[in-house]
Structure formats: C-alpha cells, structure tokens
Amino acid sequence: MARLVMKFGGTSVADIERIRNVARHVKREIDAGHEVAVVVSAMSGATNRLVEWCREASVLHDAREYDAVVASGEQITSGLLAISLQAIGIAARSWQGWQLPIITSDAHASARILSVNGAELMRRLHECKEVAVISGFQGIHPQSGRITTLGRGGSDTSAVAVAAAIGADRCDIYTDVDGVYTTDPRVVPKARRLDRISFEEMLELASQGAKVLQVRSVELGMVHQVPIFVRSSFDSPDSIDPHKYPPGTLICDEEELVEQHVVTGIAFSKDEAQISIRRVQDKPGVAANIFGPLADANINVDMIVQNVSADGATTDLTFTVPAADFERAKETIAAAKAQIGYERLDGATDVTKVSVIGVGMRSHAGVAAKAFRSLADRGINIRAITTSEIKFSLLIDSAYTELAVRTLHSLYGLDKS
Amino acid sequence: MARLVMKFGGTSVADIERIRNVARHVKREIDAGHEVAVVVSAMSGATNRLVEWCREASVLHDAREYDAVVASGEQITSGLLAISLQAIGIAARSWQGWQLPIITSDAHASARILSVNGAELMRRLHECKEVAVISGFQGIHPQSGRITTLGRGGSDTSAVAVAAAIGADRCDIYTDVDGVYTTDPRVVPKARRLDRISFEEMLELASQGAKVLQVRSVELGMVHQVPIFVRSSFDSPDSIDPHKYPPGTLICDEEELVEQHVVTGIAFSKDEAQISIRRVQDKPGVAANIFGPLADANINVDMIVQNVSADGATTDLTFTVPAADFERAKETIAAAKAQIGYERLDGATDVTKVSVIGVGMRSHAGVAAKAFRSLADRGINIRAITTSEIKFSLLIDSAYTELAVRTLHSLYGLDKS
Numbered sequence: 026m027a028r029l030v031m032k033f034g035g036t037s038v039a040d041i042e043r044i045r046n047v048a049r050h051v052k053r054e055i056d057a058g059h060e061v062a063v064v065v066s067a068m069s070g071a072t073n074r075l076v077e078w079c080r081e082a083s084v085l086h087d088a089r090e091y092d093a094v095v096a097s098g099e100q101i102t103s104g105l106l107a108i109s110l111q112a113i114g115i116a117a118r119s120w121q122g123w124q125l126p127i128i129t130s131d132a133h134a135s136a137r138i139l140s141v142n143g144a145e146l147m148r149r150l151h152e153c154k155e156v157a158v159i160s161g162f163q164g165i166h167p168q169s170g171r172i173t174t175l176g177r178g179g180s181d182t183s184a185v186a187v188a189a190a191i192g193a194d195r196c197d198i199y200t201d202v203d204g205v206y207t208t209d210p211r212v213v214p215k216a217r218r219l220d221r222i223s224f225e226e227m228l229e230l231a232s233q234g235a236k237v238l239q240v241r242s243v244e245l246g247m248v249h250q251v252p253i254f255v256r257s258s259f260d261s262p263d264s265i266d267p268h269k270y271p272p273g274t275l276i277c278d279e280e281e282l283v284e285q286h287v288v289t290g291i292a293f294s295k296d297e298a299q300i301s302i303r304r305v306q307d308k309p310g311v312a313a314n315i316f317g318p319l320a321d322a323n324i325n326v327d328m329i330v331q332n333v334s335a336d337g338a339t340t341d342l343t344f345t346v347p348a349a350d351f352e353r354a355k356e357t358i359a360a361a362k363a364q365i366g367y368e369r370l371d372g373a374t375d376v377t378k379v380s381v382i383g384v385g386m387r388s389h390a391g392v393a394a395k396a397f398r399s400l401a402d403r404g405i406n407i408r409a410i411t412t413s414e415i416k417f418s419l420l421i422d423s424a425y426t427e428l429a430v431r432t433l434h435s436l437y438g439l440d441k442s
Numbered sequence: 443m444a445r446l447v448m449k450f451g452g453t454s455v456a457d458i459e460r461i462r463n464v465a466r467h468v469k470r471e472i473d474a475g476h477e478v479a480v481v482v483s484a485m486s487g488a489t490n491r492l493v494e495w496c497r498e499a500s501v502l503h504d505a506r507e508y509d510a511v512v513a514s515g516e517q518i519t520s521g522l523l524a525i526s527l528q529a530i531g532i533a534a535r536s537w538q539g540w541q542l543p544i545i546t547s548d549a550h551a552s553a554r555i556l557s558v559n560g561a562e563l564m565r566r567l568h569e570c571k572e573v574a575v576i577s578g579f580q581g582i583h584p585q586s587g588r589i590t591t592l593g594r595g596g597s598d599t600s601a602v603a604v605a606a607a608i609g610a611d612r613c614d615i616y617t618d619v620d621g622v623y624t625t626d627p628r629v630v631p632k633a634r635r636l637d638r639i640s641f642e643e644m645l646e647l648a649s650q651g652a653k654v655l656q657v658r659s660v661e662l663g664m665v666h667q668v669p670i671f672v673r674s675s676f677d678s679p680d681s682i683d684p685h686k687y688p689p690g691t692l693i694c695d696e697e698e699l700v701e702q703h704v705v706t707g708i709a710f711s712k713d714e715a716q717i718s719i720r721r722v723q724d725k726p727g728v729a730a731n732i733f734g735p736l737a738d739a740n741i742n743v744d745m746i747v748q749n750v751s752a753d754g755a756t757t758d759l760t761f762t763v764p765a766a767d768f769e770r771a772k773e774t775i776a777a778a779k780a781q782i783g784y785e786r787l788d789g790a791t792d793v794t795k796v797s798v799i800g801v802g803m804r805s806h807a808g809v810a811a812k813a814f815r816s817l818a819d820r821g822i823n824i825r826a827i828t829t830s831e832i833k834f835s836l837l838i839d840s841a842y843t844e845l846a847v848r849t850l851h852s853l854y855g856l857d858k859s
Contacts, residue, residue: 086528087528098514100510101495
C-alpha cells in the first residue's frame with residue numbers, strides 16, 4: 026500500500042466525460058489498495074475566461090478580487106470530480122484551499138504556499154478510506170481570510186505541497202505529455218523521453234523553458250523529498266498496471282538515478298532579449314547601479330556577462346531580460362545613465378538562450394568546450410555564455426535555434442536510436 | 443444618510459457591461475451619502491450550467507458537492523462587481539458566504555440562514571466607507587465547514603438577512619420587473635403595479651405563485667422589520683433621483699400602507715394536482731395516516747379539504763400536491779390503503795389554484811361570496827375552497843384560469859383605469 030497524490034491539469038478535466046475518466050484513474054489506484062489525494066486544475070478554458078472577465082471589468086484590477094474570481098474554476102472541478110468518484114462507488118469529498126487550509130503568503134495572483142494542514146486529510150484517507158479531491162492553484166492568507174492563487178501552473182505546486190504535508194510516497198502529475206523529454210520533441214523529432222531525472226536537473230530544465238512543470242513544484246519536491254512522476258492522462262485508466270511504473274518520467278534524488286548521463290537535456294527559450302551596455306565605468310558599485318533600478322522595476326534579469334576590463338577603466342556588460350520587458354529595461358537603464366556612467370546602450374530581441382543540463386558535468390571536464398566547437402563548425406555565433414555547476418547557457422541568434430538544439434542533442438548522445 | 447442593501451439578480455449581472463451598470467447604480471447611492479452593501483446572484487445562465495454539470499456527473503449527486511460547485515457562480519459575480527466598483531473610484535471588496543460568515547443549517551441545496559455576522563461589515567461600511575459585495579445564495583455550515591446553498595431564489599433571502607444583520611434602512615431588490623403587480627400582467631393586461639403591499643399579503647402572493655421574491659425573504663423582512671423595495675434594474679442608473687422612491691413596490695408593515703384595499707392581488711398556480719380519497723373512514727387518526735406517509739415521501743401538501751361526514755362513518759378528503767409529485771403521491775396513498783381505509787382514489791392534474799389576497803378581508807365580510815357568485819355566472823366550477831384570515835383559494839379547471847383571474851381582477855376593482 027502506498028499513499029499517492031494524483032494531479033490532473035485542465036485538459037484532463039475539460040468536460041464531464043474526461044472528469045469521469047479521471048475518476049477511473051483514481052479507482053484503479055484505490056482498487057490496488059492505495060490511499061489517494063487528488064489535486065485538480067480548472068476545466069481547460071475556464072481560467073482564461075475568468076481572467077478575461079476581470080480584464081474587461083478593469084485593466085488594473087485588484088489582485089485580491091481577481092483571486093476570488095479565478096479560484097472558482099478549481100472549486101467547480103473538485104466538486105464535479107468528487108461527485109464522479111461517488112458515482113462509481115468511491116467515498117470522496119472536495120476541499121477548497123481555505124478549507125484544508127492551504128496557507129499562503131498574501132502575494133495575490135502569485136502567492137507562495139507556506140504550509141498545508143494535512144492532519145485531517147491523513148485521518149480521512151486512513152480511517153475513512155475517503156479520497157480527498159483538492160482544488161489546486163489556490164490557498165488562503167490567514168490574516169486577511171482572503172482567497173489567494175499561486176499563478177499559472179500553480180496546481181503542480183499545490184500537488185507537491187499536499188504530497189509533502191501528508192507524507193505521500195509519490196506525487197503523480199498527469200499531463201498532456203507522457204513525460205519529460207531530452208528536449209522539445211517538436212523541434213527535435215529524435216528527442217527521447219527520460220525515465221528518470223534529478224530534481225536539480227529538472228529545476229534547470231523547467232526554469233530554462235521546458236513547460237512540463239512549474240519550477241516551484243520541483244523545488245518543493247526536492248526540499249521535501251517527494252518523488253514526482255510525470256505521466257500521460259490520456260492512457261486508458263483501465264489498461265495500466267497500478268503496481269508498475271507506466272511510461273513517464275520520475276523526478277527524484279540524484280542518488281536514485283539508475284544511470285548518469287553527462288548531459289540529460291537541452292532547454293531553450295526564445296522569449297529573451299539581450300541588452301549590452303558599452304564602456305561602462307569599471308568601478309565598485311556599478312553592477313548595483315544597473316541591476317538595482319531593474320529590480321525596482323520588477324524586471325527579471327537572467328544571464329549576466331561582465332568581462333574583465335581591458336583598459337582598466339571601462340568594460341562591456343551584457344545581460345538578458347524577458348523579451349516583453351525589453352523596451353522598459355532599456356528605458357530604465359537610460360534613465361539611470363548619469364548614475365551608472367556608460368557610453369552606449371544596444372540590444373537585440375531576436376536571440377535565443379540554449380541551455381545544456383546534466384549533473385554529470387560536475388565530474389566531466391570539457392563538456393562545454395565540445396559545444397563551442399560544434400556550433401562554430403556550423404557557423405553559429407555565440408553572443409554570450411554563462412555556466413553553473415550542472416548547466417551552461419549560450420545566447421545565439423534566434424534564426425539558428427533549431428539547428429543549434431539539434432546539433433547539441435546529437436553531440437551529447439541524446440538522440441533516440 | 444441611510445444604510446441600504448441592494449440586491450441584483452442574474453439577468454442584472456449577465457455580462458461585464460451589465461455588471462458595470464450595476465456599479466453605476468451603486469455609485470448613485472454612494473454619491474447620495476448612503477452606506478451600501480450589495481448582494482449578487484450568479485451571472486444568468488451560470489447556475490443552470492453548473493447544475494447541469496452536476497447532473498451529468500451523477501444524477502444522484504451529493505448535495506454537499508453540488509453546493510461547492512454551484513456556489514462558485516456567485517463568487518465570480520461578487521469579485522467582478524468589486525473590481526467594477528473600484529474601477530469607478532469606489533472602495534469595495536467581495537465577501538463569500540463563508541467569509542462573513544453567513545451561517546446556515548446543513549440542509550445542503552436548500553439550507554436555511556441561521557445568522558449573519560454583520561459586525562465587520564458595519565465597521566467597514568462606516569469607518570472605511572467600503573462597499574461590501576456579498577455573494578448571495580450561499581453560506582457555510584459551521585460544524586462541517588462546508589459551503590451550503592439556499593435553493594433557487596436564495597439571493598433574495600441573503601439580501602434581507604444581510605439587511606437585518608447590519609440594521610439596514612431598506613433592502614432594494616433590483617429585478618427584471620419593476621415591482622409587484624396585482625396579478626400576472628401577461629394574463630391580465632390591466633394588472634396594476636402596487637405602490638405598497640404588506641409583508642403578510644406579499645407572503646401569500648409569493649407562496650401562491652407570484653415569482654417576484656423568494657417566500658423566505660419576505661418572512662425574514664417581516665420578522666426583522668426590514669422594508670423591501672422591489673424595483674427595476676433596467677432603469678438607467680443615472681436618471682434616478684436617489685432621494686425619492688422610483689417606480690417600484692415597497693413591501694412593508696401593514697401600518698405603513700397608505701390606503702388599504704379589501705383585495706390587494708390575485709395569484710394563481712397551474713402546477714397543482716388534486717387528489718381525492720373517497721369514503722375514507724371518519725375516525726381519529728385518519729388524517730395522520732394519510733399525511734404522515736406523504737410527508738415521509740417529501741411531498742408538499744397544500745390545500746386540504748375535509749368535509750364533515752354525512753353518514754357519520756365515512757367522508758371524502760381532497761388535497762393538492764405539486765403536479766410533478768402527482769403519481770408518487772397516488773402511489774404513496776395506495777400503498778397505505780390498508781392502514782387508511784378508503785374506497786376509491788381519484789385525482790386530476792388539469793387544475794389551477796386561484797388565490798385572492800388582501801388584509802382588508804379581515805374587516806370585510808362577504809368578500810369570498812362575491813367571487814363564488816361571479817365565477818358561477820361565467821360557468822366556472824369550483825372544485826375546492828380553502829380560506830385563511832387574509833386570503834381565500836379556489837381550485838378550478840385549468841382551462842378557465844385566465845377567465846377566472848380576469849373576472850376576479852375586475853370584480854375587486856384592481857384593473858388599472
């Protein structure tokens with residue numbers, strides 16, 4: 026017997042027929058003797074409609090009211106799934122975020138889960154054999170008593186947080202893909218599904234643009250040691266053996282990886298913009314003068330490349346921001362020109378960041394060097410490079426994205442045979 | 443300065459444009475210096491869609507889950523109206539039933555409001571000049587912590603309960619008709635809008651089939667002395683003088699009626715079925731033997747007519763039930779035949795109950811007699827009669843409904859000049 030959290034996203038609960046299908050997935054696990062908590066998203070399209078209504082009512086709407094409106098989507102799904110479970114003979118009840126409660130910060134529309142009260146859930150799972158159907162994406166800020174939401178993809182995070190709170194053996198994320206791939210299969214048809222990946226690698230993959238899981242959910246899984254299993258919700262619920270892992274990807278501790286690859290996956294993001302500040306005065310405090318105003322303007326800076334000054338007086342500094350913030354970032358820097366002290370500002374939006382990720386890099390030298398050579402051979406210019414312990418990222422011209430990703434995918438032996 | 447509750451039904455909040463219109467209605471009252479709490483229904487059509495989903499998920503669905511699903515409709519509207527109010531510069535926040543809280547019984551899907559905590563509302567109305575936007579139709583059962591709903595039309599009751607809790611001077615019900623009429627204007631074009639009507643008369647009118655207000659809301663208004671004003675939500679919010687009563691009907695204490703009519707209005711209901719039990723044994727306990735099983739089967743019995751026995755041994759007993767329960771009621775009685783002791787059971791579904799209502803009947807004799815004469819003159823047969831202090835009801839063949847209602851409407855001087 027295991028204790029499981031099963032999470033179903035919007036497309037898996039898009040209509041009553043699919044909700045019934047989800048109920049059959051749950052029944053399979055119950056029949057196998059497991060204790061199950063389910064976390065659900067809003068029916069696909071519902072959240073978009075609610076968000077649109079808020080925008081129509083006022084472009085600058087109160088995030089607290091937005092949260093009250095938008096959280097209703099998950100409330101509907103959790104009730105309907107509880108009904109569907111009862112209809113096939115499974116004891117079940119719905120739980121809204123405020124009922125458990127799922128305690129969050131007060132950062133409405135992008136709140137952070139602080140704690141989940143799992144005591145009553147555990148009692149019911151165990152004593153009453155009752156499936157808990159929990160609305161994902163939402164919580165409550167206890168001081169104000171108001172509903173909060175976690176931001177897009179937040180139901181993944183809800184699921185892992187609930188799993189941690191009830192000491193679940195695993196958190197199964199049912200989604201419209203059947204696992205985590207070495208890279209985007211739409212770009213590289215030879216991309217392979219990974220059987221296992223470490224939390225740290227998944228964190229890099231997720232934050233580098235692979236859209237399978239919300240980053241925060243992987244962080245929580247890592248901190249609380251909850252294995253996360255990404256699997257397809259389109260498999261027939263009745264054809265799966267609940268005692269075996271079906272096709273999918275297990276995100277787990279590094280020690281549990283069966284075989285370690287040097288490179289596990291390649292992520293890329295086209296939503297980047299590059300800004301270069303030329304001949305910045307090379308003196309203490311200049312980085313703070315640049316990135317302070319950007320942070321104040323809520324602009325997320327990603328890659329930062331600063332070279333050692335050649336003339337001892339000035340240097341060039343390059344960084345990337347989300348493409349949507351490009352103009353605003355340039356204006357912010359220009360406004361602080363006197364304070365920073367630089368000659369010229371230039372930038373580009375037709376750039377892509379390609380990241381190569383793998384825990385094996387820790388122990389293997391020259392992994393990045395191979396990439397530089399291979400890309401140079403294909404005439405792909407590298408604008409900037411950043412590295413960390415388990416990944417390196419390259420900024421290149423967008424036009425070469427597909428070529429670069431495919432080249433690196435082959436180079437590191439990731440192509441499926 | 444007055445303290446007002448304004449209630450808007452589903453058609454008044456059907457889309458964002460209409461919600462904005464509601465916000466302008468509220469602004470008018472705020473600008474006039476009033477303190478305002480608003481109670482809203484779900485956007486028209488939303489509740490039906492949610493109910494249909496529950497039915498699709500399971501015909502016999504758990505009423506607790508049904509309530510969680512259906513209550514989301516009002517949650518959406520209250521958030522959107524708060525946003526719309528803020529957009530025109532009015533401080534506002536939404537309140538769900540569980541947030542205030544609105545405490546109800548645990549009769550899910552048809553819960554009864556037990557109390558409303560108005561303390562925090564009053565503080566905010568007064569100190570913060572903040573409009574409270576409250577989700578109607580819902581509450582919470584405190585022992586289980588679960589969402590409850592009040593049943594169809596429940597938002598009227600929410601509004602009056604909130605008005606009582608915050609000591610409001612008036613509860614304005616904005617609806618798609620501009621008041622309470624002497625009878626249904628679709629049947630009698632000469633029907634007049636009433637300027638005022640007493641709570642007791644309105645109770646009879648509402649429970650006798652006039653669909654303007656939920657009966658329970660009128661009861662609450664009567665008990666807590668909250669004047670209820672029924673008015674149109676389609677009047678332009680900007681053309682109304684907030685210091686005067688616009689067109690509409692004030693439901694108030696009998697003493698506040700400016701002029702008393704003998705008859706105030708005529709209600710009728712076609713959803714009736716008549717059941718007659720022939721030659722019932724006329725002995726103590728027989729009524730209990732008949733109506734006990736019907737109550738157990740949750741069948742609502744309305745008119746009951748039992749004549750004094752002619753032979754001292756048996757009598758005929760007639761009663762009405764909702765047409766939808768006709769077959770079930772007959773089966774229930776047939777199943778209890780041995781216990782009851784009767785000769786024959788017959789009934790009809792093509793019957794209408796017509797009720798004539800007026801507080802003036804208390805002091806005027808012969809009011810009903812005039813009706814019997816007038817209907818007889820037109821060849822309308824009266825199947826059964828019941829009377830109370832301020833109304834009498836007649837059961838007639840459905841085919842004569844319109845003729846009977848028009849005849850009585852003229853007879854009692856209700857036609858508009």
